[in-house]
Amino acid sequence: MYYFDPHIHMVSRTTDDYATLARMGCVAVSEPAFWAGFDRGSVDSFRDYFHQLTDFERRRAAQFGIQHFTWLCINAKEAENVELSREVIAMIPEFLDEPGVLGIGEIGLNKNTRNEAQIFLEHLDLAIQFDQPILIHTPHLEDKYLGTRMILDMLTSDHRIDTDRVLVDHVEEHTVGDVLKDGFWAGMTLYPVTKCTPQRAADIIEVYGPERLLVNSAGDWGPSKPTAVPDFIFEMRQRGHAESVIRRVVYENPIEFFSQSSNFDYRAPDEEAVVTI
Numbered sequence: 543m544y545y546f547d548p549h550i551h552m553v554s555r556t557t558d559d560y561a562t563l564a565r566m567g568c569v570a571v572s573e574p575a576f577w578a579g580f581d582r583g584s585v586d587s588f589r590d591y592f593h594q595l596t597d598f599e600r601r602r603a604a605q606f607g608i609q610h611f612t613w614l615c616i617n618a619k620e621a622e623n624v625e626l627s628r629e630v631i632a633m634i635p636e637f638l639d640e641p642g643v644l645g646i647g648e649i650g651l652n653k654n655t656r657n658e659a660q661i662f663l664e665h666l667d668l669a670i671q672f673d674q675p676i677l678i679h680t681p682h683l684e685d686k687y688l689g690t691r692m693i694l695d696m697l698t699s700d701h702r703i704d705t706d707r708v709l710v711d712h713v714e715e716h717t718v719g720d721v722l723k724d725g726f727w728a729g730m731t732l733y734p735v736t737k738c739t740p741q742r743a744a745d746i747i748e749v750y751g752p753e754r755l756l757v758n759s760a761g762d763w764g765p766s767k768p769t770a771v772p773d774f775i776f777e778m779r780q781r782g783h784a785e786s787v788i789r790r791v792v793y794e795n796p797i798e799f800f801s802q803s804s805n806f807d808y809r810a811p812d813e814e815a816v817v818t819i
């Protein structure tokens with residue numbers, strides 16, 4: 543089965559990981575901008591990172607038949623540096639017309655601070671000004687419910703936001719209901735330690751159905767497994783779910799959500815075969 547990984551940080555993964563993903567059926571990835579493992583010191587550092595995301599990673603993925611898409615922002619961990627955050631937000635439009643740039647993300651909250659909330663709101667203004675879809679990071683562990691609620695309140699109180707064009711990521715059992723009820727898309731991150739396991743994600747699909755739900759691996763610097771989406775596919779099959787339901791979550795839902803970006807030029811592998819004949 544073909545699948546998308548809609549949230550994976552390939553800058554932190556090896557080329558061998560791309561090869562493994564391709565063999566597992568991955569045909570496209572979307573990579574949100576995130577923390578580099580250290581706080582960056584200048585706007586030029588972000589400019590270089592955005593070049594890496596929009597050029598180098600796209601070419602590295604293409605070697606394995608994987609289409610690479612990306613989202614741009616300054617992440618919540620670095621939002622405490624408000625001055626730098628504003629410089630990055632002002633620079634992002636330089637990249638919005640680059641191939642594969644789907645929108646603004648992953649923006650959100652980390653420790654639910656005042657500065658994080660302020661920079662989140664300024665990212666929303668940027669997304670609205672340039673008519674961009676939005677991908678949202680919700681905090682981890684004990685900060686998750688409060689942070690998710692703060693984010694949903696900021697989004698729903700802004701009448702300019704189209705909920706169809708917002709994906710709220712890292713949902714768990716105690717946050718997924720609120721996200722879906724408010725009309726957003728929801729992403730489940732399959733992690734070996736925190737966040738969701740493939741089993742818990744399958745449980746959530748059984749409760750809420752496949753509509754507006756996506757699964758991803760996050761595949762980042764920390765303990766994470768880039769092949770977590772195939773683990774989810776296997777878990778769903780073991781439980782006897784129809785292939786059509788599984789494909790909806792791992793393939794059709796990402797395509798439907800991403801298609802709202804004018805830069806989403808995805809072509810299914812079989813379509814490409816027709817073109818080359």
Ligand SMILES: [Zn+2]
Binds near residue numbers: 551574576
């Ligand atoms: Zn992420």
